[in-house]
Amino acid sequence: MKVLIVDDHPSFRSAARLLLEHEGFEVIGEAEDGATGIERTWGLHPDLVLLDVNLPDLDGFDVATRITSAERDDTPKIVMTSSRDPREFGPLVGASGASGFVPKGELSAARIHALLN
Secondary structure (H helix, E strand, O other), X not given: OEEXXXXXXXXXHHHHHHHHHHOOOEEEEEEOOHHHHHHHHHHHXXXXXXXXXXXXOXXXXXXXXXXXXXXXXXXXXXXXXXXXXXXXXXXXXXXXXXXXXXXXXXXXXXXXXXXXX
């Protein structure tokens, strides 16, 4: 599965890349903000976008909505992530079109696969 990581923290992007590649994912790109994430989504054609909730330019939920509402055949799945408590987001994850949410500290291939199946 090809993955694009969208997060404003270089250390998290690096750690997520190492973890996901070790667990069999192919990380095909990274983006440090929402606008770049949207652009790279359509340029790189990932199967999955791992998307931070808190980005410097656009809210992660807005980015997810823009990606999932595009009427395209190559729309990827989206998994939201944050270091904040997931209960803070209420129904925003589902309303954005994302497949689910994984806290950054609990990121794993198993958690992602559970959300996508």
